[in-house]
Amino acid sequence: MNNPSFDISVNILNEILKVHRRDIQSDKSDMHSHELELIRSVQIPRIQHFVEAGKPIEFVLPAFPAKSPNPGKVIGRLPDLAERLSLQSLDKLCADIQRFYTPGAHLTICSDGRVFGDVIGVDDNDISQYQAVIGRLIAQKHADHLRLYNLEDCTRFNAPSRDFDTLRQLMIDNHADSLFAIKSTLMKSDEGVALYRAISRFMFEDGLTPDYSGSRTALQRKAKLMAVEVIQRSWAWGDLLAKEFPHAIRLSIHPQAPSSLKIGIHMMPTHDCWITPWHGVAVETGGRVVLMSRKNAQLCGARLVMQDGQPSHYVMAASQVDELTPAIVQWQGAHA
Incomplete structure (x- = not known):
């Protein structure tokens, strides 16, 4: 039987899969049929929820936190061409969907810089400046499908919007598991171990700045501890967003398992499946x-x-x- 909403949902998913971010260890050939079918089984019903209601597709993407503190990775503290092109790519994804689905799509960039800036050593003032420029770029490029959302935009916490330490603690208290529970969960699966190792590597690289005077071994130990805390904050942020945007299609800048509710996407070409515009x-x-x-x-x-x-x-x-x-x-x- 012909099902227009299903067909449209398939086409929308196909647009997302054009920028699909897969693990660097994955087969470089076309996606295996069983992997594609698993992604479809998870995502098409969620997309169809919007299509059948005739509403714009709602995407949520935790991203654009702040520039890495390591000058070996980035050229400054503010957004540059990497961010500009990435924002254009996200806006284009929504515009391409609107070509065949009239209600179109919009994407909320949920910046996680405020979420774990104190852990990764990025000052809240730097995060604020970075976010201000991202907002200006969206306005200047007329990226009408995009909007920004930060921790201070969450109204569920009864706290001053500029008291960032309190907001972070409220997020942890209400949405996070303990660090011990996080570490135990990570160690139970290959995907969890891979995530833990990847974030540990990021923390190590970010800490290996020109002014670092300690030993590599000490920095590696610190990076492993920081990785668990970053993942704790990231998962807490994800839980908060799931409550703020309960029906949204969740995108990610990291590779995801086919069975995940999240879909990993690239915003621009890279030889490393983990590198981002801010790294x-x-x-x-x-x-x-x-x-x-x-x-x-x-x-x-x-x-x-x-x-x-x-x-x-x-x-x-x-x-x-x-x-x-x-x-x-x-x-x-x-x-x-």
């Missing part, structure tokens, strides 16, 4: 723009481009990447 720089090469760490861009001989007096991105010839790949691998191995 890397935009590099224009060979007619396209990709994400990589600032250190790798510099190893490849990339040239820094300024825009409006601010560092924006790097430019290099495509051949430079191939020529200096051994140097990148050597540096990455030394910092693993």
